[in-house]
Structures are given as C-alpha cells and as structure tokens.
Amino acid sequence: MDRTIAIVEDDPDQRQNCVDALTRRGYQVLAYGTRAEAQAAFEQQLPDLAILDIMLGAEQDAGFELCRYLLARKSDLPIIFLTSRSDDIDRISGLRLGAWDYQTKPVSLEFLAERVSSVFRILNINQDKEPTANIHQIGDLTLDSERMQVAWQEQPLVLTFTEYSVLQELINKKDARGASYDELAEATRQGVVQNNTINTHILHLRNKFRDIDKDFDCIKSVYGFGYRWVCA
Numbered sequence: 001m002d003r004t005i006a007i008v009e010d011d012p013d014q015r016q017n018c019v020d021a022l023t024r025r026g027y028q029v030l031a032y033g034t035r036a037e038a039q040a041a042f043e044q045q046l047p048d049l050a051i052l053d054i055m056l057g058a059e060q061d062a063g064f065e066l067c068r069y070l071l072a073r074k075s076d077l078p079i080i081f082l083t084s085r086s087d088d089i090d091r092i093s094g095l096r097l098g099a100w101d102y103q104t105k106p107v108s109l110e111f112l113a114e115r116v117s118s119v120f121r122i123l124n125i126n127q128d129k130e131p132t133a134n135i136h137q138i139g140d141l142t143l144d145s146e147r148m149q150v151a152w153q154e155q156p157l158v159l160t161f162t163e164y165s166v167l168q169e170l171i172n173k174k175d176a177r178g179a180s181y182d183e184l185a186e187a188t189r190q191g192v193v194q195n196n197t198i199n200t201h202i203l204h205l206r207n208k209f210r211d212i213d214k215d216f217d218c219i220k221s222v223y224g225f226g227y228r229w230v231c232a
Helices: 012-023 035-044 062-073 088-097 109-123 161-172 181-188 195-212
Strands: 004-008 028-032 049-052 079-083 101-104 135-138 141-144 149-152 155-157 219-222 226-229
Touching: 004 012, 004 035, 004 062, 012 028, 012 109, 028 035, 035 062, 049 062, 049 109, 062 079, 062 088, 079 109, 101 109, 109 161, 141 161, 155 195, 161 181, 161 195, 161 226, 181 195, 181 226, 195 219, 195 226
Parallel strands: 004 028, 004 049, 049 079, 079 101
Antiparallel strands: 135 141, 141 149, 149 155, 219 226
16 A cells, blocks of 8 residues: 655755655655645645654744644654754654654655655554564563564553664663663664653653553663663
8 A cells, every 4th residue: 555655844955855765665755845734734634654844934843733733633643853953852852742753854865765664664564464473472561573563461552663672672681781771772773862862762661551551660760871671
C-alpha cells in the first residue's frame, strides 16, 4: 500500500529537496509551506507520516501546534521534527508532545529517507503474520525484535522507533550495571543527544508502561550513570 508523507517546511528549496528524496523512495509526498495551509489539508485527509519544521514564517512554534493537532486527530500518527532549532529544550518539547523523532538541520536527505523507512517498517507489520522465533519473554515483558513490537502483561505498547531502541538497550544491559547515558544516546541513532533527552525518553517509556500497569517500576535510575531494567 502506498504511504503518504506530509512535509511542512517554509523554505521552498529545502521543501522541494525533501519531496524529491522521498518521492524517489516511492512515497506519495504532499508539501506545505505554512501551518494554515497544512492544517486545512489535514482537515480533509491525514497523512501516514508528517515531517514538520517548528518555525514556519513568523510563527515560532507552528510545528508544535501542528503536532498537537495531528495527534489529537490520530494519537499514533508518526511525526518527525526536522528543524534548525537545536536547543535541548525544543528537542525535549517535541518528544514530550509525542514525536517519533527530532532531526536537526542540516540532515542528509538519504539519512532522513532511512529514518522514514524505519518508521514504516514498524507500521507495516502484518498482524496476521505467523509468530517469529525472535520473540523474547522477560517476566511480564514480551519483545518481538523482528517486528519491533512490545507488550506488557500481554497488552501491546505503541512505542516510537527511538523508544523501542532505548528499551532494547536497557534489556541488553539488564544483567550488568545498566545502560549508561552514552550507550542509550548511541542507541537512539540521533547523533549528539543530551542526558535530558534520554531522561525524556525514559519518562515516556515509564508512562506508557504505567498506562497498562500503574505499579510498573522496572526502570530504575543509576545515579550519575544511566538507567537499569530491574525486572526478571
């Protein structure tokens, strides 16, 4: 099935470069230059994935507003921020809103296309597919490493690509001291990642587990080091 990607970017050259790169991958790409133009189009039809700049023209936080709007319409719609704003506060704000990824310009168009493909590999999971041999049970946690699916107490969790990668790193290091901030940053595959950004990913993971199990307490902080998965 064809996937539709919406790009909201006020720089016409960057917008067209993104359109060209993703179109070559076989995606249907819709491009908008303003928040109002994009939101009017989203009222008619939602994309399968949205790539948003944060600042659009004179609107400093237009991308954040669009993110809120889209997730209010469809809570699991994947959103990638692609912006020149590199402040950790903006990165954390974007992740707290529920974005799957936050890429700082300039970014390789080939890398961006791969990130989009990674998201769609998660979304393209065929629910009717036979179970694979890559399913691991760790207490109440079920991990399907091939499909990148997670369940807690047999209830599925919807994780972003980055959240899944952070969780996988925690599980990989569960029998050691834990996963360091540097190891968790490397697992996100996002280049330079501050500790506060890792803290935000952990906060999201804990909240998603606690939506299922209010007593969830398997991710412990290791002071000055990182985090550890403590449940067998």
